Amino acid sequence: MPMNTEQTVDSLEPAAPLSGVRVVDLGQYIAGPGAAMALADLGASVIKVEPLAGDQARHIGRYGESMIRAYNRGKRSIALDLKSDAGREAALRLIARSDVVIQNLRPGVVDKLGIGPRAVRERFPRVIYLSISGFGSRGPSRDRAGYDIAAQAESGLMSVTGEPDRPPQKVGVPIIDAAAAHLGAQAVLAALYGREKSGVGETLETSLLEVAMHLQATTWCDYLGGAPEPTRIGDGQPNNAPAAEVISTNDGHIVLSAYADEHWARLCRVMGREELVTDPRFCTNARRVEHRVALRAVLRECFSDMTSDECVTLLGRHQIVAGAVRTYGQVLASPDIEGSGILVEAKAVDGTHYRALGLPYRLGNAPHAILPAAPACGADTDAVLAEAGYNDTEIAELRRAGVVA
Numbered sequence: 268m269p270m271n272t273e274q275t276v277d278s279l280e281p282a283a284p285l286s287g288v289r290v291v292d293l294g295q296y297i298a299g300p301g302a303a304m305a306l307a308d309l310g311a312s313v314i315k316v317e318p319l320a321g322d323q324a325r326h327i328g329r330y331g332e333s334m335i336r337a338y339n340r341g342k343r344s345i346a347l348d349l350k351s352d353a354g355r356e357a358a359l360r361l362i363a364r365s366d367v368v369i370q371n372l373r374p375g376v377v378d379k380l381g382i383g384p385r386a387v388r389e390r391f392p393r394v395i396y397l398s399i400s401g402f403g404s405r406g407p408s409r410d411r412a413g414y415d416i417a418a419q420a421e422s423g424l425m426s427v428t429g430e431p432d433r434p435p436q437k438v439g440v441p442i443i444d445a446a447a448a449h450l451g452a453q454a455v456l457a458a459l460y461g462r463e464k465s466g467v468g469e470t471l472e473t474s475l476l477e478v479a480m481h482l483q484a485t486t487w488c489d490y491l492g493g494a495p496e497p498t499r500i501g502d503g504q505p506n507n508a509p510a511a512e513v514i515s516t517n518d519g520h521i522v523l524s525a526y527a528d529e530h531w532a533r534l535c536r537v538m539g540r541e542e543l544v545t546d547p548r549f550c551t552n553a554r555r556v557e558h559r560v561a562l563r564a565v566l567r568e569c570f571s572d573m574t575s576d577e578c579v580t581l582l583g584r585h586q587i588v589a590g591a592v593r594t595y596g597q598v599l600a601s602p603d604i605e606g607s608g609i610l611v612e613a614k615a616v617d618g619t620h621y622r623a624l625g626l627p628y629r630l631g632n633a634p635h636a637i638l639p640a641a642p643a644c645g646a647d648t649d650a651v652l653a654e655a656g657y658n659d660t661e662i663a664e665l666r667r668a669g670v671v672a
Contacts, residue, residue, distance in 0.1 A: 281636035282629075283310025288459065289365040290314070291358075292342065293382070295322045297415070297441060298399045298475065299371030300338040301448025306367065306455065307341035308626045308636060314361060314651055315342040318349070319672045321644035336621060338448070340613045341638030345652070346645030346672040349380050353670045358382055360655040363391055366468075367455055371399040374410050384470045395458040395468040397451050403474040413475050415441040422479030423497070427486065430501040447478045508555035509534070513592065514566045516575045523566075523582060523589040526552050530587060537585050538569040608635055615640040645672045 288311040292303035300315070300322070307313045315322075322339075324331040345361075348354040359382065362368055368387060370377050377383040377398075384396040398404075401413010402421075411417075419425050419437050429436035451473055458469040480487060486497055489506075497505065504510035507526035514521050525534040528551070535543045543549050543565065548558040555562050570578050575591035582589040591597075598604060611625040614637065625635040648671050652662050665671045 279631075279633050281310075282631065282633035283636065284630065285309040285311040285459075288312070288367065290367040290369065291316060291361050291365045293358075293368065293370035293372060293377065294399070295372065296324050297334060297338055297444035298447040298451065299369050299397075301445060302397065302399070302451035302455065303342065303369050304338050304340055305449060305452035305626065307638060310636070311367075313342040314365075314647075315339060315344045315642065316349075316358060316361070317344055317346050317644050319346050319645075319669070321346065325644060336613070336641050337623060339641035340623060341636070342642060343647035343651060344642040344644055345648045348670050349382070351668075351670050353665060353668065355381055357652065357655065357657075357665070357671070359387075359390070361651065362387055362394065364655060365394065366459070367395045367397070369397045369399075369451065369455070373412050374400055374404070388468060388470060391468075393462065393466070393468045395455055395462065395471065397455055397471040397473075399447050399451050400472070400474045402476045404472060408476075415444040415475060418443045418475035418479040422476055422483065423487075424479055424483060427483075427497045427499055429499045431499050433499075435499065443475050443479045443482070446482055447473060447475055450478055450481070503559065506556065507552055508559050508562055509566060512563060512566060514563070514570050514578075516570055516573055516578055519575045520592040521570065521575050521578045521589050522592060523578075523587065525587050526555070528552065531555070533585055534582075534587055537581060537587065538565075540565070540569065611635050612637055613640040648672065 285306055288306065290303050290306050290311050290313040292300060292313055292315045294300045294303060303313050303315070320326070322335060324334040345357075347357055349358055362382070368382075368384075378386070384398060387394055387396055400409070401417060402408035402411055416437055419428075419442075420435075422443075424443075425435040425437055428438060451471075454471045454473065458471060462468055490497060502511055502513040502522070504524075504526075507524075509531070510524045510526045512523055514523060523534075525531050531549070531552075532541075532544045535541050547554065548561055549555050573581070579589050579591050593601070604610065608629070609624055609627060610622050612620050613623050614620040616639070619640070621640060629635075649662055652665070652671070653659075657665070662671070
């Protein structure tokens with residue numbers, strides 16, 4: 268019987284390829300929790316193990332609460348005192364029932380608590396254990412705490428970000444933390460696949476420093492190949508022009524790139540300035556880089572009377588890469604964003620909900636899963652302990668002793 272291929276998206280179930288996979292999330296802030304949530308988005312069951320006072324992000328104001336909402340959808344929360352013997356035993360009982368453990372705590376913390384990768388995998392060899400640190404475990408900085416901003420600084424990223432006559436700048440969002448979350452999840456997926464063949468788990472490790480360098484692979488390969496030390500040039504690219512040029516319009520800015528000679532000639536025709544193709548200042552990419560100031564003046568002159576949307580439409584019609592520089596409010600109103608499905612609804616048990624960002628990819632035509640909202644700290648402690656084999660009396664005793672909350 269032929270398969271019906273005309274199902275609507277509404278008739279499809281969300282893709283859940285990791286259904287049945289159990290994850291213990293010991294992480295805080297973004298990188299660890301983000302990796303665990305990516306797995307939850309793919310159908311894994313994730314238990315967030317928090318200190319009695321909760322993930323540290325819960326205590327840094329509004330942005331911290333947004334961090335919790337952004338990177339903890341679809342999880343259940345248990346609050347444990349991991350410094351106590353009973354709390355550590357509870358954590359190990361959870362791990363015994365799990366496939367994956369993820370942590371990004373300060374270097375050495377999980378080892379001191381007796382739940383580090385070596386101790387866990389000696390007892391549970393099928394467990395896949397991911398650690399995300401600031402600087403890795405093999406260099407002299409292995410014991411340093413590391414945040415996104417330190418990785419941006421020490422990977423060279425800040426040295427190439429900003430204007431040449433101004434101090435180095437960070438990227439506007441914690442991009443290294445977010446990238447580490449996705450790359451960490453990628454490593455877990457590879458290890459899960461490997462375990463299907465080998466029958467044993469794996470110890471995985473990445474660091475914010477390594478991720479930050481990985482995101483700059485082209486620039487690093489250029490430098491390693493003998494190119495001069497990269498420097499800050501503001502917008503634009505150091506070796507191509509026009510490339511990533513920010514141009515003023517009559518209602519904002521656009522960014523455009525047309526540095527291949529064919530694209531440059533096409534841009535000149537669009538601007539009605541075909542003589543620029545053979546202009547000695549602009550006739551090759553190298554000359555355009557050399558005369559970038561004059562080039563930008565020409566671009567501003569040609570596009571300053573148009574709106575950003577008019578520029579993008581005109582340039583797109585001629586296959587020239589361009590984008591309008593949009594605020595968050597403008598992005599939210601974009602029909603492209605609406606059509607993408609990247610915005611999802613997260614619903615809490617009390618019926619309230621909030622909008623968040625789902626995975627930036629799709630599996631076939633399946634819709635994004637509507638995951639539960641990020642849990643309150645310890646919201647599922649009793650249920651999680653019961654699943655781990657604790658009876659009501661034992662749970663009550665743990666509460667009385669201050670081991671759980």
